[in-house]
Amino acid sequence: MLRPTPFDLASGTVLGVGPALPRPLSATVPDPLGALDEAVLPALRRPPCVVSFSGGLDSSLVLAVAVRAARREGLPDPIAVTWRFTGAPRADESSWQERVVRALRIEGSWQILRADDDLDLIGPVARRLLHRYGVLHPVNLHLHLPIVELATGGALLTGGGGDQILAGWRPPASSRARLRRVRRAGRALLTGSSRPTKLLPWLRPEVAREVYRALRAEQRAEPRQLGPRIAWHTRRRDLLLTCSALRAVAADHRVALTQPLLDEGFLAALSGLAGGRRRPTRDELLAEIVGGSLPVEVTAPRRKARFLEVFLRATTREFVRSWDGDGVDPRLVDAAALRSLWSRWPIPGGTAGLVQQLWLAANPTPSAATGPTGGAASAAAGTGAPGPAVPASGSEPDAEVRS
Template sequence: MTHRFTDLELLWTVPYGRAAGVGDLTARPPGTLRSAVEDAVLPALHRPPCVVSFSGGRDSSTVLAVATALARREGLALPVPVTNTFPAVPASHEGRWQELVVRHLDLPEWTRLEFTDELDVAGPVARDTLRRLGVRAPFNLHFHAPIAALAAGGSLLTGVGGDELFSPVARLTPYRLLSRRWDVNRRTVRDAALDLAPRPLRVRRSSRRIDLPYGWVRPAALRRLRTDLARLDATEPLSWERAVRRRVWPGRRLQMHREGLDRLGALHGVAVENPFCAPGVLATTATAWGRPGPRGRTRELRAQFGDLLPADLLERSTKSSFNAAFWAGPAREWARGWSGDGLGGDLADLVDVEGLHQEWSGAEPDPHSFSLLHTALLASLTRSAPQR
């Protein structure tokens, strides 16, 4: 089934709510996060070349480490890490971490691709992806296109899904108190009481907390979006396990991200696997971690994969940023000449074009506006395409 953005989602680039036609995760497989990730990785190793989208962050490093250990154990070809590099974007530089991981895993092959503005959100790779797949989630789907091309006919592993796996629910203070994960004090008791408050009170509380600083969205549309998100927030399950089964897996965000990567891979005959958001991994951890959920990302990664990766890597708290690489020139030039058309009638009524121009005139615009840019850009590409 194809999942498309709603107009309200396009306003801030993030899908939300439940995906149509996707059921809850009901399986209760035994095992651990480690064994479930291995099960998700193994089919990719059986379809060489197996390429890993490797940034040097904890999630992609873990996937690479599992794939490497599994390949050696099973006598299969080693996976090849592929890294997109941007010398002109200091915030993206992860060379120290990347080299630490590749050296630790003793991998003989590592491909580094160097880019200037090619992966800009209006650059040549993004334009080609838009023409072939339309406006998709995530907005930076095209980031994986050069990597998928290197895996043609084989498989691609990514670290996508770590955030969904380790933090799918915030409303679980009561269970963490009951399981003695957290100390009982004034703050945790207050948080537990708020988590257990009647739904109308939680909706009002969420509505006050939700910050949507999007000057390109008209006030009425912003109110609709805030109301939607507050209601969604207020219906969040108390249990981490239930949240994974009934909210994360069937969620539009996860399903649209998986679908986008699958379709990108299909352009190159590549099977894409995202182990951290694979149904088997989510179901296994839902069973293993239960209502209180994981004991923290660092602790779980160290417990499950500590023998595969350097301790410094597993305990790092920093992350790279590629935002400047997505606004590296082509998008700025295109936005400067944009007349405000290409959004379509209903969507155009929700957008403040002047506010969008103002956002895009900045040095590093908010990426939450980029699906609108892709919508308008695709319309202009369609109009300029030669007629057959």
């Protein structure tokens, strides 16, 4: 299983791109919707087939394709599993969840999980994952642990990869003003005319400069044409670490993980359909993929949910306020600056990895020192993942795991 490096955890995200594949993807089914259909069938034939369903566009598409394929093949409907959160209004997607479920007529196979402080960064669910595996990327991967457990012995379908494949990682229009402010702060930081606290205040100044340069270089490197962009995103460490961690958790529960939007056949078919286009929008791609074959509720535009407030709850708040400043790597992190930052609430999402790393170091599992799983001991020390050890920016965890 691939793991985040100390630099990844300190700076709050994962950058780096692996080498190009030796051969292009080949499409066995030229139609992207048909390719998705083929991708979900093995999971449907291994019950229970659970779909991690948030109500967002990607998980709605995967759920709709799975329901259609199951009914055509005479298989049981997949089980849609959805989280509902208290005290997290920006994460509320209940209205879209209900619309999609009604349109697909799967009310009888829809299961809703409810969470208050349960999904805190170091809450009860996260602790089970941390003690078993150590700190993983993304830091909110524990959101999927109860869903994986419901699928034990069967299969799990997710909408993972949709943000990268269908939309790239460029910010939506609503985020452009904020990005401009960050860029201005970064330029000032690089020229020495502004203190680094304007951008990544918990990092050493020289580290913050390195982070910003690496982030901007990777943003500029993202191809504009869809085909090359797909190939580029599937090699990014961010996505590779995410898939590796979720695959390992699923395997430990005898669950076959399928992420149809990252399926090779689907990616090849999508590249064949629109690979030469420059910056096609998600709405355009979804309309062409579906072609009127699914209910309109599945692909109708909707607000993107934000999940940071789901993971920053009372347990994290208590831990960061009582932290004594010990345990961080002084070459990367300014402990005094981090303590000052953590004295205010909410804390920056970019420091979430440090929260888990420091909590695990203070609360190791008894078998951590000798366990074969590469768990708490190695993760607390920041065991590195293969790949380029590049720095990264302080992006919010809610941009990392979405169904």
